[in-house]
Amino acid sequence: MSTATKSNHIGRKISRIRELKDMKQEALAQALGTNQQAVSIIENSETLDEEKLIEVAKALGVTVEAIKNFSDEGVINYFNSFNDNKGSIYAGGQHYCTFNPLDKVIELYERLVQAEKDKVDYLEKNQKDK
Secondary structure, three states: OHHHHHHOOHHHHHHHHHHHOOOOHHHHHHHHOOOHHHHHHHHOOOOOOHHHHHHHHHHHOOOHHHHHOOOHHHHHHHHHOOOOOOOEEEEOOEEEEOOOHHHHHHHHHHHHHHHHHHHHHHHHHHHHHO
């Protein structure tokens, strides 16, 4: 029963969403027009009235449903869903990258640089022809 209570602890869900957004309690407090101690009380509360939950959701930039349905497992699944299965291995319900994402960024950058070089060459050639 304690795990069911933990998974429905609205304050912990608010805390995790705030942390995932790299937001400090002070920043959330400012967005709510309150102080850090009040945010701490909210995050330690097992339940929250609907009006306050709406305010917190707005301050965090999420929906009330996102807070109510939040789970760490859901976040992991959400981020794991951003691949197209090319270059990944599916094992035990999880996708694992088989490439370094930084390599893909570098590859894209090199293609953009090459495209710019090609454009300059094309423009210089057209200038000489005139």
